[in-house]
Amino acid sequence: MVVETPRWRIVRAEEPGFPAFYRVIWTAHVREFSHLTAAERAECMEACVSVEEAILAHLNPTKVNLATLGNVVPHLHWHVIARFDADTHFPAPVWAAPQRAVDPAWAARVEAGALTVDHALKHRWSAASANRTPL
Numbered sequence: 001m002v003v004e005t006p007r008w009r010i011v012r013a014e015e016p017g018f019p020a021f022y023r024v025i026w027t028a029h030v031r032e033f034s035h036l037t038a039a040e041r042a043e044c045m046e047a048c049v050s051v052e053e054a055i056l057a058h059l060n061p062t063k064v065n066l067a068t069l070g071n072v073v074p075h076l077h078w079h080v081i082a083r084f085d086a087d088t089h090f091p092a093p094v095w096a097a098p099q100r101a102v103d104p105a106w107a108a109r110v111e112a113g114a115l116t117v118d119h120a121l122k123h124r125w126s127a128a129s130a131n132r133t134p135l
Contacts, residue, residue, distance in 0.1 A: 002118045003125045007040065008047055010121055012114060013079075017102045018094060019111040020059055020082035022051045031074035044078070051080040054120040059113045062090065084110065 003010040008026050015021040024047045030036060036044060052064050061082040068078050083090055086106045088098040 002121050003047075005047075005125065008044060010047060010051060010125075012118060015094070017088035017098065017107070018081060019107050020055060020061070020114040020117065021094070022055075022080040022117075024048050024051060024078040024080065026076040029074050030076045031070075033068060033076060036076075044076075048078045048080055050121060050124055051117075054117045054124070055080065055082045058116045058120060059110065065094070082110070082114075 063083040065081040
């Protein structure tokens, strides 16, 4: 768990070959993004943007992918994935077939950088929650 609020949480997923793969998970079981109120949608997107901004600032990826899935369980969540030329699937989607083996040295460098992303997110949201009024 990287950050947890009453409405959502940010986790860094353990996805092989993707050391900076984050999820923003809405706490309440909601099937579709449009089922949230406008204020909840804004809050959810702000959490997603904060992950993207931290990834960009600390990891310098080739691209950041955002996706929302959840075909089986009505649990809204966003994937925020740092993509690099060296990742196992680039330039294909993360769910495509791998195009190369993972380079352990590269993965270790990104993993170390992801710890910095985690810290930045914790700092960002701890400061925000101290000054935040609930929706």
